[in-house]
Amino acid sequence: MVMNIYKPDLMKVLQVRQQTGDVKSVRIAFEDPARAAEFSFRVGQFGIFSAFGYGESTFNICSSSNWKDYIEFCFRKTGAVTEALWQIEEGDTIGFRGPYGNSYPMEEWEGRDLIFLGGGIAMPPIRCAIWYALENRDKYGHITVVYGARTTRDLVFQDELDEWAQHERTTIIRCVDPGGETPDWKGEIGFVPNVLKKAAIQARNAVALVIGPPIMIKNTLPVLSDMGLAERDIYTSLENRMKCGVGKCGRCNCGPVYVCKEGPVFSLEQMKHLPNDF
């Protein structure tokens, strides 16, 4: 039988964690043990997830590629498919196709300082890389994470932020927009670019991964460039709408690149050559 590239693998839901008022993370495992055994991916890749009866939706695989027993994804309730995913419980079955797309060049980044900058729901696609780097701690220099959200209630994976902070040579800075803090808030107040500036990180031989709303990315770039990072050292992951994930449906291109096949990870240097189509 020839492979039907649109037919997903069936996945058992192992765990659902509500992260915020409208964000959940889900842990899933392959039903088919043979498929589970052969499956591998690289951090930064994405999958297409099915709620049967409702449709498919695209999310980054936000677990580390070192975790072999399951994969995780995280989503915000925004439409019919994510509404349906919101209802799933432990033991339910969903569909998964992937892994698709390119990945973070974790090998290229070895020996360098890593700066992770995330805004709001953009934490999951950074989380996989942070875990991967922490699990290979010797291979990387200082790790800085600046994670901002609108309010304290919008921060996802809060418990893991604490866990990361325990690691050596690791700085975790969390911030909320002005007004989004609570009386007992111990993090920073302000937007990611300002907080990054204030943190006055010694960026030596650093690479940065910046994911978040376009406005955050735009305002962060000048700060990184003041810190001495070249355009080829700044990476992001694009969030284009996708349907097929395999370069067929014609939906995800940004100028000449198909984000599903040639992305979603691009350096700023690569982005500079793309037309204003994102």
Next chain:
Amino acid sequence: MSTIIGGQVLRDMVNDWIGDGKRVGGPGYVGNHLILYRWLHRSDELLLESYPRPHNSIKEFLFPSHEKLYHYKIDGQHIELSEAVLPDAQQIIFAARPCDAASLPILDHVFNWDYRDVFYNRRRSLTTVVTLACQDHDAHCFCTSVGGGPDDERGSDAMLFALGQDQYEVRCFTDKGKALFEGKLEESTRVGKVGPGPERRLDLETVREFLKTDFESPLWERQTLRCIGCGACAYNCPTCHCFDITDEKVGSAGVRMRSWDSCQMAMFTVHASGHNPRSRQPQRQRQRIYHKFEIYPSKFGEILCTGCGNCSRVCPVGLGITPVLTAIQEEQAARAGTGAAQEAGREKVDQ
């Protein structure tokens, strides 16, 4: 030497194929005026004349407007998947226009780019394409501007040339074509002719130069703002292949469907965050032109257009490839003109 066949033999062949369980698609009248490609039930539904060309394309014989990708059954927490039934009947696309057949080798690229699309490929391997060389053309045809022509052989297994009096010269290009006409042809000295084809009106080099530099040109806004985003151009285009994937569920069972979509739709690129990189119609029109004349060639070496003219033939507001590319050419000519005029002016001053 040539090989010929009579129209009645052709029509008998069509009836025999249908009788044998093969599927035959070809042009025919729907009502009194509209000519469309569709599956035929009898040979008398077939229109064996070369003019005018159908308003749709043959792509739906290989890439149907909607099809099942697989089935699922929901039983509590358990899901069962089963494959959609793939077609297994031989199919013959008969009396297609060369600009339709030419789309198939072009579409082969995208449907096999790393991941092979089994639905398209299965139908493709079951299909034999017999084209009818064009004797005539209308104001929308522009095959000769995009590397095609009235007897373009790309994608054809065999081609018919009308000789008059219900006689046709048959040229077989592939084994599939030869097998189809095996034992049916008479030797002859008569050789079919084709019309001259539409006058060449577009210069793709000029267009490409513009596309290289003018993604942000005001021309897009000026020329394409009137597009109403109906998608008719895309659905009737032999090479447009964008699709959507959706679910249809009744009770506890459902199918995952794929159906035609178009980059002209407002929702086509909306991100989960609500951000839309192409929030305005001219940006969507620009995408269509870039995809066909810049992006696809950069990936697969061939433009995503065969010059059939259906886009402008069906567009309710007079857009389509030719009107837009013509505007681009005029813009380039005006620039060259201004450039030349400035040069001339400078020379005068210098003297």
